[in-house]
Amino acid sequence: MLDVHAIRAQFPILSREVNGKPLTYLDNGASAQKPQVVLDTIQRAYANEYSNVHRGLHTLSTISTENYEAVRGTVARFLGAPSEEHIVFTSGTTEALNLISYSWAAPRLKAGDQIVLSVMEHHANIVPWHFLRERQGVELVWVEPDVNGDLDPQAVLDAVTDRTKLIAITHLSNVLGTVVDVKTICAAAREKGIATVVDGSQAAVHMPVNVADIGCDFYAITGHKLYGPSGSGAVFIRPERMAEMRPFLGGGDMIREVHRDSVTWNDPPMKFEAGTPGIVQTIGLGAALEWMMDVGMTSIAEYEADLRDYARARLDGLNWLNVQGQSAGKAAIFSFTLEGAAHPHDISTVLDKKGVAVRAGHHCAQPLMEYLGVSATCRASFGVYNTREEVDVLVDALELCHKLFA
Ligand code: PLP
Secondary structure (H helix, E strand, O other): OOOHHHHHOOOHHHHOEEOOEEOEEOEOOOOOOOOHHHHHHHHHHHHOOOOOOOOOOOHHHHHHHHHHHHHHHHHHHHHOOOOHHHEEEEOOHHHHHHHHHHHHHHHHOOOOOEEEEEOOOOHHHOHHHHHHHHHHOOEEEEEOOOOOOOOOHHHHHHOOOOOEEEEEEEOEOOOOOOEOOHHHHHHHHHHOOOEEEEEOOOHHHHOOOOHHHHOOOEEEEEHHHOOOOOOOEEEEEOHHHHHHOOOOOOOOOOEEEEOOOOEEEOOOOHHHOOOOOOHHHHHHHHHHHHHHHHHOHHHHHHHHHHHHHHHHHHHHOOOOEEEEOOOOOOOOEEEEEEOOOOOHHHHHHHHHHOOEEOEEEOOOOHHHHHHHOOOOEEEEEOOOOOOHHHHHHHHHHHHHHHHHHO
C-alpha cells in the first residue's frame, strides 16, 4: 500500500493552514496541488534552461527543445500510445476538444449528422459540439445514466443511428465519479466507422489508462489535474484521424513554408501546435507524469479505492446528506447537497472556515445538474495525498453545517 505520509511530504502547500486550521484540500477535481519535483522542474526550466523551442540553434534553445519534446514520449508512455507522434500538446482539455471539433469534425459533419454524448459531460465536451449544432445543423443526441449514476454502454450504443458520426464521452464523471466503460463503446463505434472522443481529464488522474486498449480515436488529458502545471495538456490522436484533420490555429511552428500566395503545413503533430507553446508548463507536465508513474497508477487507484470506501461509509452515515452518484466502482468524488435550505455556496463557506476546500456550483456540468434536479452541489474530490483523517475532518465540518442550517 502506498505511503500517503511520504506522498504528502512532497507537496509543500499541504502543510499550510487556512483560516487557522490545517488545510484539507478536497478540490482535486477542479485542480490538484503540485509535488516538489514539479516545482523544482519549473524552477530549473526557467532559471537555467530557458529559451524558445524549435527555433534556435544555440545551446539553451537546444536544451529547452529537447526537454520539451521529451515530454511527448512521456505522455505516450503514460497513455499507452503506440508512438509519441500520436500526441499533440494543448493548453488543456478544453483546447483539445475544440481542436477536434474544429479540425476533424467541422469539415466532415453536415446538417442532420449526429453526435452522441452523455448528460454527464463537462461543458468542455459539450460546447465545442454545440458550435457544430449552431453553425452547421449537427444534431446532439443525449444519453442519461441510471439512478446510481452508471452509464450503460448499451444505452450509448442504442442511441447510435446511421447518421451518427461521433461519440463524445467522458471516461470519468467530474461530478458523480462514475467510470464509463469506454472500451466497449469504442469497440462498437469502430465497427460502425463512428469516431470516438474520450474526455480523460478526470480518469487519467485516478486510474491506469491505455488508449491502445480502449481503442478510441481521441483521448484528452489536462496537466493541472494531473499534479502538473495549469496551461498544459495533451491529446492522443489515432494517426488515421490525424491525417484527416485540417490545421487548427495558424502561425509559427505549424507551417512548412509560407509564401505570398500559398502556405504548406508541418507534419503532424506539429501541424496542430501553432506559435510559442507552453514550454515550461509542458516540461512541468512531463515531471508530473513521471512522478505519477513512479508512484504507480495501480497503487494510486488502489489507495484511492480504499479512501473512497471509507469516505462512502462515513458520508452514508449522515442521513441528512444527499450524495449524488452511487456507482460501485466510482472514483473518490462525492457531490452532495444538504437536506433543508442550505445552498452549496453556504456549505462551502462554512467548510472553508474549518480549512476544508471543496467546490460548490454546477461544476461545468449543467445538463447533469438539470438531470439530477439540482442547480448546484458541493463536491469533495479526493487525490492521492488525501487521508482517512481528512475524511473525518470533512464529516465533522459537515455536521457543523447541519447544526447551523437545519
Ligand atoms: N472535462 C472534465 C471531465 C473536467 O473535469 C474538466 C475540468 O474541470 C475539463 C474537461 C476541462 O479541462 P481544462 O481545465 O483542461 O480545460
